[in-house]
Amino acid sequence: xxxxxxxxxxxxxxxxxxxxxxxxxxxxxxxxxxxxxxxxxxxxxxxxxxxxxxxxxxxxxxxxxxxxxxxxxxxxxxxxxxxxxxxxxxxxxxxxxxxxxxxxxxxxxxxxxxxxxxxxxxxxxxxxxxxxxxxxxxxxxxxxxxxxxxxxxxxxxxxxxxxxxxxxxxxxxxxxxxxxxxxxxxxxxxxxxxxxxxxxxxxxxxxxxxxxxxxxxxxxxxxxxxxxxxxxxxxxxxxxxxxxxxxxxxx
Amino acid sequence: xxxxxxxxxxxxxxxxxxxxxxxxxxxxxxxxxxxxxxxxxxxxxxxxxxxxxxxxxxxxxxxxxxxxxxxxxxxxxxxxxxxxxxxxxxxxxxxxxxxxxxxxxxxxxxxxxxxxxxxxxxxxxxxxxxxxxxxxxxxxxxxxxxxxxxxxxxxxxxxxxxxxxxxxxxxxxxxxxxxxxxxxxxxxxxxxxxxxxxxxxxxxxxxxxxxxxxxxxxxxxxxxxxxxxxxxxxxxxxxxxxxxxxxxxxxxxxxxxxxxxxxxxxxxxxxxxxxxxxxxxxxxxxxxxxxxxxxxxxxxxxxxxxxxxxxxxxxxxxxxxxxxxxxxxxxxxxxxxxxxxxxxxxxxx
Numbered sequence: 345x346x347x348x349x350x351x352x353x354x355x356x357x358x359x360x361x362x363x364x365x366x367x368x369x370x371x372x373x374x375x376x377x378x379x380x381x382x383x384x385x386x387x388x389x390x391x392x393x394x395x396x397x398x399x400x401x402x403x404x405x406x407x408x409x410x411x412x413x414x415x416x417x418x419x420x421x422x423x424x425x426x427x428x429x430x431x432x433x434x435x436x437x438x439x440x441x442x443x444x445x446x447x448x449x450x451x452x453x454x455x456x457x458x459x460x461x462x463x464x465x466x467x468x469x470x471x472x473x474x475x476x477x478x479x480x481x482x483x484x485x486x487x488x489x490x491x492x493x494x495x496x497x498x499x500x501x502x503x504x505x506x507x508x509x510x511x512x513x514x515x516x517x518x519x520x521x522x523x524x525x526x527x528x529x530x531x532x533x534x535x536x537x538x539x540x541x542x543x544x545x546x547x548x549x550x551x552x553x554x555x556x557x558x559x560x561x562x563x564x565x566x567x568x569x570x571x572x573x574x575x576x577x578x579x580x581x582x583x584x585x586x587x588x589x590x591x592x593x594x595x
Numbered sequence: 596x597x598x599x600x601x602x603x604x605x606x607x608x609x610x611x612x613x614x615x616x617x618x619x620x621x622x623x624x625x626x627x628x629x630x631x632x633x634x635x636x637x638x639x640x641x642x643x644x645x646x647x648x649x650x651x652x653x654x655x656x657x658x659x660x661x662x663x664x665x666x667x668x669x670x671x672x673x674x675x676x677x678x679x680x681x682x683x684x685x686x687x688x689x690x691x692x693x694x695x696x697x698x699x700x701x702x703x704x705x706x707x708x709x710x711x712x713x714x715x716x717x718x719x720x721x722x723x724x725x726x727x728x729x730x731x732x733x734x735x736x737x738x739x740x741x742x743x744x745x746x747x748x749x750x751x752x753x754x755x756x757x758x759x760x761x762x763x764x765x766x767x768x769x770x771x772x773x774x775x776x777x778x779x780x781x782x783x784x785x786x787x788x789x790x791x792x793x794x795x796x797x798x799x800x801x802x803x804x805x806x807x808x809x810x811x812x813x814x815x816x817x818x819x820x821x822x823x824x825x826x827x828x829x830x831x832x833x834x835x836x837x838x839x840x841x842x843x844x845x846x847x848x849x850x851x852x853x854x855x856x857x858x859x860x861x862x863x864x865x866x867x868x869x870x871x872x873x874x875x876x877x878x879x880x881x882x883x884x885x886x887x888x889x890x891x892x893x894x895x896x897x898x899x900x901x902x903x904x905x906x907x908x909x910x911x912x913x914x915x916x917x918x919x920x921x922x923x924x925x926x927x928x929x930x931x932x933x934x935x936x937x938x939x940x941x942x943x944x
Contacts, residue, residue, distance in 0.1 A: 488711045510712065561669065564631040566711070569676055572633050573683065582636045583617075590620035593628045 476516025645927030723888020755816030864927030
């Protein structure tokens with residue numbers, strides 16, 4: 345005889361182990377890569393990635409002008425970004441999708457403007473935060489979320505890219521860590537100015553990302569996890585980190 | 596270093612805690628914002644054993660709240676991210692507290708070992724269930740005589756008998772205490788039959804049939820919201836050990852002769868200098884009292900036994916309970932008991 349109540353774990357109304365979104369598309373749970381809705385969404389997401397890699401290249405080259413001693417290393421990082429750009433361009437071609445580059449350039453405008461302004465003012469810390477920490481942390485988390493739901497061709501390319509991006513994140517971390525005593529004020533201001541942009545950018549593409557089975561909540565949560573890890577590596581205290589991360593969630 | 600992975604008991608209390616800790620952005624954030632928020636290592640503290648040994652611990656708030664239980668992906672991510680943070684923080688052994696171990700087990704997170712670029716090392720984590728089961732058994736053995744219940748003549752119902760803690764409690768009670776009769780209550784028929792065969796006894800009953808027969812009820816599953824207990828049908832005295840999570844029995848069963856004790860709670864020999872844990876936990880003496888599962892992480896660290904001592908389901912053997920129980924006593928923990936004033940015969944003595 346058994347008890348009618350769900351005694352083993354009564355307070356947990358166990359939901360379906362597979363979220364509804366994962367049931368759409370192909371039988372193996374992946375999206376239908378050939379559908380018009382997928383291709384439409386992919387034209388914007390793919391463009392963002394291609395534009396992001398191009399701007400990353402330009403940004404690392406520009407950083408080399410502020411840090412002439414590091415220009416060679418930065419040039420090496422920049423070349424990797426161009427290689428990524430080629431890979432992602434191939435991903436779009438593989439699916440027969442033309443990337444919507446004007447959309448992507450508009451998409452990056454706020455962050456690009458902030459980077460260019462900091463560059464013109466010689467603000468290395470702000471430039472590094474925008475490119476080497478914030479954008480890299482976002483790229484890493486987005487790529488991690490994309491890999492399990494990508495088409496086989498894009499999956500392979502993205503797996504290679506994500507390993508490189510960790511090197512870029514590490515570059516920014518190490519420089520900022522070595523200069524922690526002098527960067528705090530500028531870093532916190534740059535965080536306040538730029539982290540809220542991430543949420544707005546995410547909101548802008550949440551619908552397209554969902555078609556690719558990448559959920560906004562996952563993207564934001566994983567971005568913040570990567571971002572917090574980077575701040576921990578740099579040497580900020582848990583309290584400082586919690587406050588800085590909050591800028592992405594409110595505001 | 597040991598770690599405690601926990602969470603607030605409700606969204607409202609989590610927001611209050613954020614306000615007290617000086618995080619107004621979180622205090623004012625809505626549930627959506629909290630769902631995206633990553634785990635936080637909020638506090639480090641030292642703990643000194645009764646033997647004099649001092650160890651360092653950390654409290655990781657998974658930024659999970661029970662209101663997120665219906666969101667499978669959110670709950671899963673909260674638990675895994677908190678574990679990743681513990682691992683990356685260099686913590687040797689962490690206990691999964693509150694709903695985190697329940698989510699881990701019920702959502703089968705054992706198959707989710709890879710998270711981003713991290714491979715979780717299971718040996719760094721413990722459910723703490725061995726210590727919890729031992730403490731609950733101590734509570735039965737210590738408190739029953741205080742109420743005039745002779746265990747050798749007593750009928751003990753274990754509600755949630757087939758779970759990890761429940762099955763361990765059944766093993767201990769049947770082999771170590773000589774209780775007159777054990778009533779086995781759980782949801783699934785086959786695991787109940789398996790348990791009965793393993794124990795070589797025990798009577799399988801439905802909850803409403805078991806309660807009126809029991810002198811002692813050990814709850815290792817909480818009563819579902821909306822369900823009530825017919826207090827009039829209970830024996831007097833009746834000892835109820837509330838070992839489920841969340842602990843809500845005292846609001847469901849009340850009356851003269853009904854004694855509800857928070858199960859699986861221990862009290863340390865001295866105050867611990869923790870602020871956040873004290874504020875997050877719903878304890879009568881928050882600087883000393885804690886969940887036994889948390890204490891297990893401390894005990895493993897005190898003993899330099901950095902391994903997933905409690906892991907998997909229904910693996911808890913009596914020799915392991917003996918070991919953790921001896922460590923518990925040695926380092927200055929004792930099982931929470933009934934307050935004397937709630938026992939009339941003692942209050943007037």
